[in-house]
Amino acid sequence: MSAILEVENLRVEIPVATGTLVPVRGISFSVQRGETLCIVGESGCGKSLTSLSIMNLLPKRAKRTADRLRLGGADLQTMDERTMSDIRGDRMAMIFQEPMTSLNPAYTVGNQLEEAFLRHRKASRREARERAVFLLEKVGISAAASRLGQYPHQLSGGLRQRVMIAMALMCEPELIIADEPTTALDVTIQAQILHLLASLQRELQMGVMLITHDLGIVARVADRVAVMYAGEIVETGTVHEVFSRPLHPYTQGLLRCIPVPGKTRRGAHLGSIPGVVPALFGDPTQCNFANRCEHAVPACTAGPVPLTGLGEGRGYRCVLPVETCIANQARPVAA
Amino acid sequence: MSTSTVIGPGRLSPGQMLAPTPGALLRRRVFGHRSLMFGIIVLGLMLLMAFGAWFIAPHDPYAQSLATRRMPPIWHAWFWDDPKATWDHVLGTDKVGRDYLSRLIYGARISLLIGVATMLLSGIIGTTLGVLAGYFGGRVDLVVTFLITTRLSMPVVLVALAVVALYGSSLEVVILVLGFLLWDRFAVVMRSVTMQARSLDYVTAAQAIGCSTSYIVVREILPNILNSLVVVATVEMANAILLEAALSFLGLGVQPPLPSWGLMLSEAKEDMFFSPWMITLPGICLFMLVLSINLLGDGVRDVTAPENRN
Amino acid sequence: MLAYSLKRLVLAFLVVLTVSGITFTLTNAAIDPAKALAGESATAGDIEAIRKAYGFDRSYLVQYFDWLGGALTGEFGESFRMRRPVATLLAERLPVTMTLGLCALAFALLVSIPLGVVAALKPNSGVDRVALSISVLGQALPTFWFALMMIILFGVVLRWLPISGSDTWLHFVMPSIALGYYATPAFMRLTRAGMIEVLASDYIRTARAKGLRAPTVLFKHALRNAIIPVVSLAAVQFGFMLGGSVVIETIFALHGVGFLAWESISRSDIPVVQAIVLLISLFYIVLTLLADLLNAYLDPRIRVA
């Protein structure tokens, strides 16, 4: 397998009045061709900034550093904005959370689709148009040709997200980054969009990096998972391993929080993670999760905790040995 | 592990502090905002001038004297060795020998009086209309929108000029006319911010609690739109001061011998080629006053803007 | 579409009716038109005769509708002082004021939009601070005083520009700047705020994520959306400028409608004053209507719904 995207020790820094925020604190991962990597975490954990920093679309004040940041062998770090913009939309494309606001209200759907193609390919307007119609049909939009003349506000949320997906596919990218692509949509539409994304990915053998807070989505679409907490990846592994044998107390806690029809008893107490996420100033000096962890020991606060690798992409960031973690998971939910 | 963590708010780690109160944040922002501080200080000085005019002014602003007509300000003595410039009349005298400095100091009274009185009158009219339209919507809104459109389509300067000219120019008429003409911005802004505030859940919550409409408008909505009100009030106050000056300049505002800055400019117009300072000084006073009010308004908007919260 | 247009027209008509009513009432209640027409030396008998001849003895409402009926057909009566039809007077003076207004609007837009865009591209940068300072200082500058200072500097000291009259285009330079600069801060702030908001919007991020070049993102995707509110403001400001021309035209002795208004007001020439107020209101209403149509063209959310 060849890695399309390789990220090593990625950091994002934002200088603010009271110091330097480090919302992404040295994370490493890779995406293979034909694979879906899900980055999952709660709000403020740095997952969206991670995706924007790969596209080099961070807010102006934010600064990105990494030991390695490569897309299919090309070094993204040394690229100037011009070369970078040649790659964006061509070799890697992005789908955003809000389909309502992510399309320009002043231009037709067709114009915005064709624009992406014309920018990166030497093609005529007619070819761009044909490609747009082809892709709109592919993402399940009926009467595609007539949709080209419509404006975004004339489409429903689900249709707009389909248009966004078609737009991302215009130049057949190797990598698609989808940042919470279904959060703003209704559940039935969410399932349709995710189904569509998954089948397109299989068909076109793209790498997909999907960012979400929803463990249900992760379980259903991911091949591999990276769990983020407070700017760090606290656990990685294949989706089966992470869900069946979560090692990090945070992952374990998250899984206990969500009700599952048919699994959790109705009206029974759900698990919870008390406390709040620490402020993300500077680099971590201890385990970020220690103040919320029910298994915390003195070693947790002694120094930063490294990610312990267990081979084949499996890893967790906890001072406790694997056996203890597995034993913790087996314990009944605190209630 | 059957601790009561479930209903607990979560443990706070030792170093973790609560965010500062909104009041403390506001104070910090006000003192950190340079142009706002500048506006407050200049406006404060102007107010001091207006209230302490009888004490500060070196001369009677109305006292004419043939012997001291058109005396230049003191710097004419420094740069051009003009013997007529004396310390007794630091900023010189006008064409009938009145002390310019004293008239400028007393002029602050007129401008501030016009500004504040007009702002209060138009503010009461506009805010009432705007809040009613924003809160009740529907037909009330339709009527208020119609009133605003009508008001906006009437040329302010022209109507003010005509009415003041036809009904006799005096301070009271100028205040009344401007007050009845400048309420539109209050109405427009208050209408839209009330609409916004009204759609927020805490207003719905207050309704669901059973609060009366007047309680909701006065206690829940007004405090949250007060910042917008202050901003509009400063804009309209500055506007009123400029308009009065323009009316007086055209000879149709307050009447002589009142020391209005606009009137002083009008009286100095014929001397502008030979005594340009007579034009320059009242203009600078007007400019500084209006600038300080505008900076105050901009500052209030900055320190209370929602994007600055938290 | 038809229902809406009709509603809009009825509203405009009601506004005109209200404005005309207010104007007519305010002006007619203030002074006795017969007395004003007869002049200082007239006897009581003369005044009565004039009152009869001009129909001032009729009921107030009849007079109003008589006047309104005339106004609808472009007939505003005769000037008391100049003894000429008001319509003719206005037709003579209007071109000067329109030229002044358009030049002032052009000046304001040409200065403020580029400045606003540049300021928005780099918020809190040097350029932005300069632009903001200009707008803050500009807004505090009294128009007529600014005009006087320009006259002293460019007219008297430097002798670059003529200070009164309306003979050549040079005569319009200072008045246009004096009239236009006051609107500049508002345009600039709106452009800047609009651009900052649009540049932070999701669809700009989408455009950048597509790999579009910076100029395409800026001019095709951002400016078009940011400019929409400026169009509405421009219409409103143009209406205000026509109203504000009275001060500027008086200072520069430009013989336009504003100057005529000032002359007529100081001489209680009521028919002229009434006609001018009504005319400027009409202009304002027509302009805002046009601005709505232009907005509908620029923003498809309004156009195709």
Place this chain on the structure above:
Amino acid sequence: MNPLLETANVFRTFQIGTGFLKPKRPLHAVNGVSLRLTKGEVLGLVGESGCGKSTLARMLLGLLPPSSGDILIGGESITALDRRATARRVQPIFQDPYSSLNPRKSIGEIIQLPLKVHRVGDPSAWPGKVREMMDMVGLPSRYVGNFPSQLSGGQRQRVAIARALIMRPEVVICDEPTSALDVSVQSQILNLLLDLQRELGLTYLLISHNLAVVEHMAHRVAVMYLGRIVEEAETDQLFRDPQHPYTRALLASVLTPEPGLGVPDAHLGATFPNPIDPPPGCTFHPRCPQAMPACRTIAPKPLATATGHVECHLYDTELRRAS
């Protein structure tokens, strides 16, 4: 058992401007809804955005009069009750804990407001009641003088719950109470809501788009589609044996955290109907995988099921026989 809260064939129509240049048209937000809430039960109400859930909630709170039909609280018509009387019996909890608290008021003032408005007892006893309530929802009493901006989302939601419960209402309308919160906070709020419900004998109407949450909390579930309740049943029944094709699609769309199951294809069309211009017949037919010719013309009537009812021609034996 007598219902505590009951809606009888309630309609609500809005006049909606369909565009800047177009005349207004009617939108039937709630199109004939009959619901019953008995004391101590949790009724879940699910449906997509724009289906009329929130309009229904506003009507139940007495904030919006129905266009037709009646709402009964304890047997009394809501139109006969004054708003304050309604307020004492029905209280809301909103979705967004950021906009539901007045930023200019302290936590204590916010929670105390209902006591003040209804002049409950001696004002000197209010601070004690506020503290008691804060304790009950798990807020430390030292927060009493703090402002909403100083609290986290979860803490704010606790404040909103305390405000809703301080008058001890009988019914609480929970409109998406956790959908703006992170999962780790969501579970805390859900636990709290359940504890309070048992402790105070409350009745909930739980509006949510999250079926897993509804399944966890509710005794009965009503499914809403374009202003109508298309299916209602006891929770177990509904999840085990959904009748309406829309309910089935909704259930299929629940993504439980079980790897390997993949994303189901709900077989719904991509066309979402315009609420202003709803399709004729059964409003769901353009998206329904089992639509029959009759669905395009005849609006289905409610048919009784084992524990509730369903509105679908698939179960209309008369219609079957006729065709």
